[in-house]
Amino acid sequence: xxxxxxxxxxxxxxxxxxxxxxxxxxxxxxxxxxxxxxxxxxxxxxxxxxxxxxxxxxxxxxxxxxxxxxxxxxxxxxxxxxxxxxxxxxxxxxxxxxxxxxxxxxxxxxxxxxxxxxxxxxxxxxxxxxxxxxxxxxxxxxxxxxxxxxxxxxxxxxxxxxxxxxxxxxxxxxxxxxxxxxxxxxxxxxxxxxxxxxxxxxxxxxxxxxxxxxxxxxxxxxxxxxxxxxxxxxxxxxxxxxxxxxxxxxxxxxxxxxxxxxxxxxxxxxxxxxxxxxxxxxxxxxxxxxxxxxxxxxxxxxxxxxxxxxxxxxxxxxxxxxxxxxxxxxxxxxxxxxxxxxxxxxxxxxxxxxxxxxxxxxxxxxxxxxxxxxxxxxxxxxxxxxxxxxxxxxxxxxxxxxxxxxxxxxxxxxxxxxxxxxxxxxxxxxxxxxxxxxxxxxxxxxxxxxxxxxxxxxxxxxxxxxxxxxxxxxxxxxxxxxxxxxxxxxxxxxxxxxxxxxxxxxxxxxxxxxxxxxxxxxxxxxxxxxxxxxxxxxxxxxxxxxxxxxxxxxxxxxxxxxxxxxxxxxxxxxxxxxxxxxxxxxxxxxxxxxxxxxxxxxxxxxxxxxxxxxxxxxxxxxxxxxxxxxxxxxxxxxxxxxxxxxxxxxxxxxxxxxxxxxxxxxxxxxxxxxxxxxxxxxxxxxxxxxxxxxxxxxxxxxxxxxxxxxxxxxxxxxxxxxxxxx
Amino acid sequence: xxxxxxxxxxxxxxxxxxxxxxxxxxxxxxxxxxxxxxxxxxxxxxxxxxxxxxxxxxxxxxxxxxxxxxxxxxxxxxxxxxxxxxxxxxxxxxxxxxxxxxxxxxxxxxxxxxxxxxxxxxxxxxxxxxxxxxxxxxxxxxxxxxxxxxxxxxxxxxxxxxxxxxxxxx
Numbered sequence: 062x063x064x065x066x067x068x069x070x071x072x073x074x075x076x077x078x079x080x081x082x083x084x085x086x087x088x089x090x091x092x093x094x095x096x097x098x099x100x101x102x103x104x105x106x107x108x109x110x111x112x113x114x115x116x117x118x119x120x121x122x123x124x125x126x127x128x129x130x131x132x133x134x135x136x137x138x139x140x141x142x143x144x145x146x147x148x149x150x151x152x153x154x155x156x157x158x159x160x161x162x163x164x165x166x167x168x169x170x171x172x173x174x175x176x177x178x179x180x181x182x183x184x185x186x187x188x189x190x191x192x193x194x195x196x197x198x199x200x201x202x203x204x205x206x207x208x209x210x211x212x213x214x215x216x217x218x219x220x221x222x223x224x225x226x227x228x229x230x231x232x233x234x235x236x237x238x239x240x241x242x243x244x245x246x247x248x249x250x251x252x253x254x255x256x257x258x259x260x261x262x263x264x265x266x267x268x269x270x271x272x273x274x275x276x277x278x279x280x281x282x283x284x285x286x287x288x289x290x291x292x293x294x295x296x297x298x299x300x301x302x303x304x305x306x307x308x309x310x311x312x313x314x315x316x317x318x319x320x321x322x323x324x325x326x327x328x329x330x331x332x333x334x335x336x337x338x339x340x341x342x343x344x345x346x347x348x349x350x351x352x353x354x355x356x357x358x359x360x361x362x363x364x365x366x367x368x369x370x371x372x373x374x375x376x377x378x379x380x381x382x383x384x385x386x387x388x389x390x391x392x393x394x395x396x397x398x399x400x401x402x403x404x405x406x407x408x409x410x411x412x413x414x415x416x417x418x419x420x421x422x423x424x425x426x427x428x429x430x431x432x433x434x435x436x437x438x439x440x441x442x443x444x445x446x447x448x449x450x451x452x453x454x455x456x457x458x459x460x461x462x463x464x465x466x467x468x469x470x471x472x473x474x475x476x477x478x479x480x481x482x483x484x485x486x487x488x489x490x491x492x493x494x495x496x497x498x499x500x501x502x503x504x505x506x507x508x509x510x511x512x513x514x515x516x517x518x519x520x521x522x523x524x525x526x527x528x529x530x531x532x533x534x535x536x537x538x539x540x541x542x543x544x545x546x547x548x549x550x551x552x553x554x555x556x557x558x559x560x561x562x563x564x565x566x567x568x569x570x571x572x573x574x575x576x577x578x579x580x581x582x583x584x585x586x587x588x589x590x591x592x593x594x595x596x597x598x599x600x601x602x603x604x605x606x607x608x609x610x611x612x613x614x615x616x617x618x619x620x621x622x623x624x625x626x627x628x629x630x631x632x633x634x635x636x637x638x639x640x641x642x643x644x645x646x647x648x649x650x651x652x653x654x655x656x657x658x659x660x661x662x663x664x665x666x667x668x669x670x671x672x673x674x675x676x677x678x679x680x681x682x683x684x685x686x687x688x689x690x691x692x693x694x695x696x697x698x699x700x701x702x703x704x705x706x707x708x709x710x711x712x713x714x715x716x717x718x719x720x721x722x723x724x725x726x727x728x729x730x731x732x733x734x735x736x737x738x739x740x741x742x743x744x745x746x747x748x749x750x751x752x753x754x755x756x757x758x759x760x761x762x763x764x765x766x767x768x769x770x771x772x773x774x775x776x777x778x779x780x781x782x783x784x785x786x787x
Numbered sequence: 788x789x790x791x792x793x794x795x796x797x798x799x800x801x802x803x804x805x806x807x808x809x810x811x812x813x814x815x816x817x818x819x820x821x822x823x824x825x826x827x828x829x830x831x832x833x834x835x836x837x838x839x840x841x842x843x844x845x846x847x848x849x850x851x852x853x854x855x856x857x858x859x860x861x862x863x864x865x866x867x868x869x870x871x872x873x874x875x876x877x878x879x880x881x882x883x884x885x886x887x888x889x890x891x892x893x894x895x896x897x898x899x900x901x902x903x904x905x906x907x908x909x910x911x912x913x914x915x916x917x918x919x920x921x922x923x924x925x926x927x928x929x930x931x932x933x934x935x936x937x938x939x940x941x942x943x944x945x946x947x948x949x950x951x952x953x954x955x956x957x
Contacts (some may be wrong), residue, residue: 619926621917623861623869626905628897629931697905706897786925 082682093173096258097124104131105141105190108217117226117255118157118174120304130166133193141190141215152186156222158184172223176307181224190215201372226505228253228260228284228286230302230310236356237452238459241318241378243293249312251302252285260284265309270296272316291340292318295378297452315452317459320378323446325355325428325465326371331491333374338463340408351443354466357397357430358585369401369428373465375446377390377420385450388414389426393442396469398431417450417738430469439537440469472578474513476532478520480752512588517571517676518751525675525740527569533590536561536578543580550574571754572652592655594753595647595670595679596760601778602672602682603731608782609686613693616787625694630685631706634787635687640780642666642683645769647760647776656773658752665772669749671756673732675739678750681718685735686779688722699723714742767784806890819943820934824878826954830924832859834954841950851943854930861929863921864914866906873902885940888933895933 099112114124132143149168151158156177162169170184189441192213231252239247251267253260261283269290277288286302297317302310324333327348334350344351355371377387390412391397398408408431415421428444444467449460513532520527535554536543543561554568556576568574573590616625616634624630635641644665648654654669661668667680688699696702703719721738725731743750762776769777781787817825827835835858839852844853853876860868877899880892928934937943 411889497951619920619923621862621864621920622909622913623864623902623905623917624920624926624929627861628901629894629929629932632894632932697908702901706894 063196067251084695093121093123095125096121097745098128099124099221100129101126101186101221102129103186103188103217103219104130105134105215108190108215109219111220111222113222114172116579117224118172119226119228119255119258119260120174120176120307120309123171123173124221124223125161126170126172126184127163128168128170128219128221129190130168130186130217130219132166140193141213142193144189144214145188150187151182152185153180155182156180157182157225158221160184170221172221172225174225176227176304176309177225179224181222183220183222185218185220185304185708187216187218190217192691216307220786226255227309228255230254232300232312232314234300234312234314234316236459237314238317238319238448238450238461239292240322240338240340240461240463241292241320242322242340243291245318245338246289246291246340247316247318248287248289249300249316249726250285250287251300251310251312254300260520262286265302265304265772268301268303270301271285271296271298274297285371290316295319299453299517313454315454317450317452319448319450319461320376320422321387321446321448321461321463322374322376323350323444323463323465324374324376325350325444325467326373327353327355327627334465350465350626353468354443354468355428356468356470356580357428358470358472358580370400370429371467373399373426373428373444375424375426376422377417377448378422380430383418385417385448387417387420388412388442388447388449390447391442391444391467394440394444394467394469396430396440397442397444397467399444400427400429403427410755411582414539417448417752427642428467439471442467459752468588470580471537472585473533473537474576474587474589474696476513476515476530478515478530479532480514480516480519500535502744512573512590514590515594516752517591517754518748529567531567533563533579534563534565534576534587536580543578546577546579548575548577548586571756573655585688590655591754592658592752593652593756594676595654595659595776596649596652596756596758596762597671597674598643598647598679598760599673599732599735600759601647602686602735605686605782606689606725606731607777608778609690609693612781612784612787613690615785616694616714619787622695626697626702628702628706631691631696631702634781634784635690636706636781638780639786641665641687641690642775642779643670643679643686644761645772645776646774647671647679648774649758650761651716651755652756652758654756655753658749660749661772663772665728665769665777667749668776669753670737670760670776673736674755674757675743676746676750676755677739677742678746681714681742683779684715684718684783685722685725685738688719688724689726690722690781692723692726712745714745717742791911816946818938819851819946820931820938822946822951823934824928824931827858827928828925830922831954832862832921835859837953838950841953842944848879849943850876850883851937853879854933855928858928859921860931861902862926863919864909865908868912869902869905873899883937883942885937885942887936887939888942891932891936895930898929 063530096116096118097114099114101110101112103110112126118124121232130143130147134141143166147166147168149160149170155176157180158170158172160168168186194212206367231254233250235248239245249267253262262280262285263283265286267277267286267288269275273290273292275288275290277286280286295318297315299315300312301308318587326332327334334348334354335345337344337349337351339345347353352538357371375389389399397411399411400406443464445462445464447462449458451458453605453755515530520530522528534545545556545563547556549570551568551574553570554565557564557566568591569594571591573585576589577584577586620630646654646659646661646668647670659669666680669676670679670682671677672682672705687703691702693701699719717738721734725734760776762774764775764777766777766780766783769775823835823838835855839855842849842852843856853872857869857872857876860872877896880895880899934943
């Protein structure tokens with residue numbers, strides 16, 4: 062029975078010896094630290110002993126144990142000798158202890174923590190001693206002390222018990238979320254702690270399951286490892302620390318890389334600016350996308366779709382974990398506008414947030430500016446694209462942000478003489494919301510072009526002489542290379558100065574002056590408007606006097622004196638259907654009147670023309686012509702008659718105009734009479750009349766009343782002039 | 788060819804008959820004013836006056852007829868008739884307040900005032916010289932606005948066949 066037991070022990074010992082030898086070889090190769098050793102000797106007199114190292118074994122630490130088995134001894138006067146060979150028995154999973162040498166009665170063991178799960182294991186050497194039989198001391202070999210009784214057995218063991226443990230690891234990760242650009246880094250450190258000892262981490266390795274490049278620095282102090290991670294692919298991981306390819310711990314917190322880039326052109330149509338961020342932190346030297354960033358030339362109030370726009374690229378990545386949000390917002394740019402298209406369309410509302418699942422990997426937008434009022438100043442701010450996501454543990458939110466710079470520059474034309482029209486809600490006279498509509502394909506489209514407008518009444522003296530004034534042309538901010546030039550307009554005034562800010566001095570002719578400002582290869586046109594009245598009509602009216610003569614001749618020859626003086630006939634000839642009115646807006650193709658300020662009603666009334674060089678309401682010309690015709694047809698008492706046919710009281714200028722016509726009908730000189738008239742009534746005229754500048758060219762849009770269909774674009778003489786049968 | 792010629796003659800005859808009596812020319816008979824004004828423009832001024840006088844016999848306060856008579860008197864510079872008519876027309880004008888006529892009343896009174904102020908300066912010679920212009924065709928009734936307004940307000944009886952028979956057939 063004992064023999065069988067010993068034989069089994071022997072075979073198991075051989076097996077563990079082989080395994081142990083292999084593990085021992087590995088541990089030798091690793092060069093583990095031996096932290097303790099034990100030595101046990103068992104004998105028949107002292108058959109049981111045990112040993113444990115002074116502390117737990119941490120990875121790559123070992124202890125050794127030597128067990129010697131004394132082969133014989135005497136106990137209570139009886140001699141014992143070893144029976145069979147002693148055997149080593151490995152407890153538990155048998156992965157901690159190995160036999161490293163010996164044989165027979167001497168055993169060498171080592172306990173090595175290779176990094177496996179913490180455990181406690183025991184190696185035991187068992188030995189059996191058997192009483193030595195005493196030979197017979199009598200005759201014939203019979204008798205003796207032991208004869209006839211069973212021999213005693215002493216069983217002994219020597220055991221070593223060791224425990225393995227893992228250190229406690231403390232992680233630091235900064236930042237938790239980083240750009241997946243292959244350059245930007247996440248720094249990490251891990252510190253190991255263990256009871257009663259200092260863990261040395263030089264044989265540990267840090268790993269991540271994404272295969273991201275990871276650079277570790279030599280531990281100093283020995284229980285701390287520093288390193289950095291970079292990635293050009295998005296994703297998230299938890300870092301692991303290993304020894305012998307066996308994980309010892311992991312970071313509780315996730316770290317992640319994400320694709321994120323906000324890029325902008327240098328200026329409309331220009332090259333994309335370089336990234337400002339340095340992977341190591343901070344910014345590179347300008348120029349880059351943050352400095353100067355892009356430049357947008359803002360458009361004035363009323364012009365929302367024609368401003369310059371710079372290309373803006375938003376990049377996420379389809380490979381980003383579809384978690385979190387992307388938000389585009391602006392700082393210090395109250396007039397910034399981000400459009401989906403390079404022209405037209407509506408701006409997206411900022412801040413604008415996309416869920417990661419809907420965020421396009423690579424989107425192009427265009428940066429422009431909303432229309433602004435004259436009080437809007439140059440703006441220098443930033444556009445920011447922020448990626449936010451939660452990371453374990455704890456689900457805390459982390460963000461990544463890329464920024465580009467944007468400047469909204471303003472172009473301003475200003476003058477102390479510039480018009481302020483509260484109807485357009487301007488708080489500053491710099492810009493005017495629109496030029497007049499042009500019906501002939503001219504560039505001056507309504508509600509599309511800002512302009513500085515200066516009224517005639519604000520720059521003339523009592524003798525109608527235009528006094529010198531200056532218009533300041535400014536590009537804000539002042540940029541090197543900005544140049545101004547006059548593109549078109551009347552030959553009057555001069556451009557003075559150079560650079561961003563210049564002055565246009567002393568124009569004295571009405572019209573539209575256009576100026577180009579060229580900045581960074583971009584040219585923007587802007588306007589100075591000295592709004593012209595309708596075209597000159599003196600010659601037309603003079604020729605109309607002849608028509609009035611013909612009309613009068615017919616009337617006088619057809620109607621008797623009573624009929625000619627009847628208010629009802631006067632009403633029919635000069636009032637009904639505008640028969641006594643000039644209608645529409647006199648204009649000249651080469652010298653356009655300014656529609657915005659020279660409105661006409663739907664029935665063709667209200668325009669201002671130029672009469673003998675003075676802006677004059679067309680209604681006054683009608684009054685003049687009726688007065689002239691009344692005189693010619695033999696009206697006896699004009700003032701009462703005209704009041705009766707018009708039916709309402711009239712302003713002094715109207716009465717003056719009728720009287721002038723009456724006088725000319727009576728033989729007064731047309732040129733002399735009207736030249737005096739227009740100066741006088743200008744001073745009594747309303748603002749609409751006084752704002753407009755004299756238009757030097759004769760009208761070229763006169764049509765007969767019968768074919769007059771467009772009150773905006775055509776001008777016709779009173780209908781009575783065309784009556785063949787009054 | 789002969790048949791076509793006969794057809795044209797037939798159509799022409801029918802058309803001329805229709806024109807001869809405007810009351811039969813269309814489904815909608817002409818209004819009093821349009822008929823009278825047309826006759827006036829064509830120079831049938833005495834007949835127009837005759838029509839007014841017929842109406843005034845039965846209704847001396849017929850303002851439309853009084854205005855026609857006044858227009859006739861003015862046209863032919865019959866100063867006495869004008870003077871006789873002015874008080875009557877003014878009185879009726881002031882006492883008539885129908886909607887459309889009221890809108891035109893002010894201008895009519897202005898006309899009456901004009902007559903009042905002008906008549907003293909009209910000499911007999913002047914009247915004789917100017918009277919010849921009364922026969923000129925193509926001049927509308929001076930009172931057209933007022934008569935139209937009275938007609939719109941229902942103060943002008945419709946034309947009768949006997950009234951149209953006053954005028955020459957065409």
